Amino acid sequence: MKVLLMVDIQNDFSPTGSLAVKDGDEIIPFVNDQQDAFDLIVATQDWHPKNHSSFAEHYPGKSPGEVITLGDIEQILWPTHCVQNSYGAEFISGLKTKKINQVVQKGMNSNIDSYSGFFDNDHKNATGLHQYLQDQKVNDIYIVGLATDYCVKFTALDAAQLGYSTTVLKKGVRGVDLASGDIEQAFAEMQTAGVKID
Numbered sequence: 443m444k445v446l447l448m449v450d451i452q453n454d455f456s457p458t459g460s461l462a463v464k465d466g467d468e469i470i471p472f473v474n475d476q477q478d479a480f481d482l483i484v485a486t487q488d489w490h491p492k493n494h495s496s497f498a499e500h501y502p503g504k505s506p507g508e509v510i511t512l513g514d515i516e517q518i519l520w521p522t523h524c525v526q527n528s529y530g531a532e533f534i535s536g537l538k539t540k541k542i543n544q545v546v547q548k549g550m551n552s553n554i555d556s557y558s559g560f561f562d563n564d565h566k567n568a569t570g571l572h573q574y575l576q577d578q579k580v581n582d583i584y585i586v587g588l589a590t591d592y593c594v595k596f597t598a599l600d601a602a603q604l605g606y607s608t609t610v611l612k613k614g615v616r617g618v619d620l621a622s623g624d625i626e627q628a629f630a631e632m633q634t635a636g637v638k639i640d
């Protein structure tokens with residue numbers, strides 16, 4: 443079984459969102475077209491409580507893009523985004539959602555971020571995505587979504603690590619490029635880990 447995994451295609455990651463991904467909405471027609479080729483479609487949503495520790499607004503004097511240490515891992519501070527039940531957390535309008543079989547939410551623990559659709563950033567807590575895909579007898583994962591250099595990358599790396607044949611569909615992803623070159627480096631890292639870029 444193969445699955446189309448749509449990562450974080452949410453308003454706050456659209457070009458008008460609070461954590462805007464340049465041209466993030468350009469993927470929508472491609473992603474909608476891809477859906478016809480899949481019998482199983484899963485979407486992830488970044489789904490933060492208001493007090494999430496990745497939000498720069500909670501650290502007086504700090505700005506988005508700065509890095510802090512949370513627990514023992516580095517955390518980039520972000521603009522407030524994808525707050526649970528807010529407009530920013532909804533799927534980008536135009537994305538076809540009728541065929542979605544399962545929505546997996548992540549980032550609900552205010553103390554840790556979750557870039558990957560599979561695990562929190564410390565890899566201690568699973569989101570349930572792996573279990574769901576196992577139950578559905580999935581072997582092949584095709585990934586689209588936002589953003590290439592964060593949630594797409596870490597989802598793809600975990601998928602490959604978990605043993606899935608993993609492909610990132612290049613036309614269906616866009617990145618942040620906080621530092622110029624991040625997107626190209628993300629593709630290179632994924633390829634090194636055995637992820638196919640198509």
Ligand SMILES: [Zn+2]
Binds near residue numbers: 488490549
């Ligand atoms: Zn987030």
